[in-house]
Amino acid sequence: MVATPGDAPALLALQESGSQVDIVCAQPGTPDERAAFDRAVADCAARGVRVAGEPWVIDAEPGKITALVLDALRELRPLRVATLDPDPEHTSIDREANRPVVTEPPLRGSVARATVAAARTYQRECGSPVFVRCHRAGADPRLGARGAARHPLPLRWLVRGVDGRLSAYLPSAAGVLRWTERRAGGDEWSGPELLEGPDLLPGLEVVQDAQGYVHLFGLRRRKRADGKDYVDVVHTTQYQSGRPIGPWHPVGNPHGNDRAKGREAGFPAAAFDAKGNLHVFVRNIGHSISTRRQAPDGRWSGWQHLRGATVADELVALTAASGTPEVWARTRDAAAAIRWHRETPSGDWALDTTAGVSPAPGTLSAAPEAGTVRYRYSGSNEVCVQVPGAGAVSLGGPEGTGAVAAAAGVGIQGWGCTVLVRSGESGACCVGAHADGRPESGVWWFDAGEASVVPPAVAVDGLGRAVLALLGDDGVLRLARQEQGASGLAFTPWVRVGSET
Template identity: 80%
Template sequence: MAGRGERRSERGTPARERGGRPSAHGSGGVVIVVATPGDAPDLLALEESGATVDIVCAQPGTPDERAALDHAVADSVRRGVQVRTDPWVIDAEAGKITALVRDALRELRPLRVSTLDPDPAHASIDLEAKRPVITEPPLRGSVARATISAARTYQRESGSPVFVQCYRAGSDPRLGAQACARHAQPRRWMVRGVDGRLSAYLPSAAGVLRWTECVAGGGEWAGPELLDGPDLLPGLAVVQDANGYVHLFGLRRMKRADGKDHVDVVQTTQYQSGRPIGPWHSVGNPNGNDRAKGREVGFPAVVFDTDGNLHVFVRNFGHGVSTRRQSPDGRWSGWQHLRGIPVADELIALPGRFGGAEVWARTRDTAAVARWHRETPSDDWVLDSTSSISPRPGTLSAVPESGTLRYRYSGTNEVCVEVGGVGAVSLGGPDGAGPVAAVAGVEIQGWSCTVLARSGQSGACSVGAHADGRPESGVWWFDVGEASIVPPAVAADGRGRAVLALLGTDGRLRLARQEPDAAGLAFTSWVTA
């Protein structure tokens, strides 16, 4: 790595080490923004072959940190990741990080931005002061918060989508990006509205982006539109109620009247496809009375029961699960703590088998899951910790039609589904990483089938299918020829055909629709929305 660069150029723009300012020759790549060079190797290791990466550091770091990053860059190049030049050191002073990161983004014009957790987890509790103890360097959180703000401003200025992801420091990059993420990418981000038109929703730096079919089952799409809303942290949860209305959930970080930062869960509703969304409302925070504790809240998981009650679940400060319920008349219950087992940042909510609701959580200290459920809407919550599911982190997804889960087995990375009375059934597909999307009720040669979509080798989208309710019949996976920078989505259109959606490496939505008369499962060529 080159030596320490200039503090900043004459125009106030930070200069790249040993080479001055970077050229604006490239766009659409990845910018990793970290406090010091020692924070960059794990984020660099998450990048797939073919990615083009620039690294921005707030401080030059120690010789050992720079040497470690040099080693990580060399390893990444061998894997096919292009790291353009030496890191750009902005040498930021307190209070000026956001402006200098924004200048870097204007020059580098990224599609994706990676940084660390804006609200690092506590390591212990100071019992005398009754405050959480954060052992991570304070600059890490400061740089992450500045990066989110800078990316938001840059997207609004440029009009080009920017996708930010924050990662937990110390996470194992070998598990993949979904396992290391602080804020959850949506498992289900394309849904069919009341009028039969499909809509896709993805979080960006400046807010939620929406694409909408112009005609149900047609090939034309409108978007992306940036939906009005608050300044959200990265991540999004998408859920539909029994009426087909779409509900969006996220985390908002804002300053209160006292000037202190506060994090809460927020929600809005989309009643008609392509129309303006409703106002965003706060759902609160189970640790909302303590600002320091509340900042660590996990990302929400959401589901409706058969009585129309909306259930919101989050991982709380103590690594338990907290839940709150909204009745059909709009009234909210208080937060309830579901005691029993410490959990990690991975919750999946789905309808219960007998009309209630349930939440599955990956446990914090073991490769296992715990399940809290209400068999009917009026029952109390019950903990079931007897499941034998052993998931790879970042791979849980719901199977709502059968009230269970899909996941990748921790031992082999194979895709599995839990079948009642049978146990785990392997669906194959050990390559790739992350969760599996699915849609049931798709006709394939006269059979009602479940179509599956997942990330495969180097982020390429792979598709398979099995007869509805019969995963044991086996799945044949095939590559559909496009890579996605988010987990792929699949839904049935207004004519019942399966539609695949992904976000290409150029940041544009790509779609392929099922060929209904094909001999087996086949899709049209990809089109760009």
């Protein structure tokens, strides 16, 4: 869904081989835009991406875009919808008015916002999942779909609750979808269930605290009393598996009530420290990081600005071995990652630019081991893990894209192991393992036999088995469980789960 055919090439460049794409435009565009579109379609054909016919032009006027986009969705019945950034990035600051200057065509952002709203309505009408992805206009195609994403997908979206039951959480157009095991380690699941909550933008951060409670974070857009849209961070807690979630609480925005600046806030990352403090990190309009802390008694600190470097929309929050919080971020202008950390729980934030991490865009992730991150090395695309005090260790697996998810403490032939999952060629779910705490022992990767439209996930179930999760191109959750007693790491055939809506 784009404003004109000239906006389509940016999205077409991110499509993977085997995809089939329909293009819907609000306006027909200029001859030059159509020529650029035709070149992009030819490039797609060469890469194995099929573009279905001519662009569908809906001739939308301001105030009527959402209804016409909704009509297009009803006709096309998509699982995935791609559009550009509903909150375009500024190009400069008007110093006199202290306001960001946005030079993108106004129709571009209007179409993106209308697409998010129409997809939300369409999903509630049809009862089937719809997944919206928003991408930065003008982003370098070499960033890839995940590196150019405005609202990231969660990597750790399969988690074990306090009672031992697994739950899966994914962001959809209409809100967070949840699937839940009916009993720990069992084959019967409920879901997908649409959780009650505010109208969220299409991303999600999933975090677990020391008690095992699941915390969900997102960005919402809402109208205030002045009739204008504001964007802020929101948070809710899942205390019991399968039960209603708690209320969504506002975390705020590092730019307060400044609507023009606040709408550009990045997607939140969050982590708990050893004392139970919740730390939330957000990329601000200046492309540095702002953070605030919630104490165990519920009190929030003010926003603190972490200066020293500009960062991209790729933050990873985690807890160091000392129990203190830290946040890693890919830098904006170089293939590098930096971290801010605290030496003590109440100490000052310090910037470390010497970590030696060079991640490909969209590949940073927190590892199960404290203070450890994984990424794909920008020079070779191989998976690496950065071990505190020991430097980077290669885990192989250079094919595919995106970050790596992992679960530690999996028993394999009497050894405690860490099981890894990642996206391979054409979205295939690839699996590997190494001894807990010993990534240098090497990883043998294998194709698990199914492809996923979201990053695959892994968790340990209530019976101690590794469980793989992915989402098929039909929008159905699929699971494979570890076969205990097998010679090596083996999984059951994939099973489709969840039928309730």
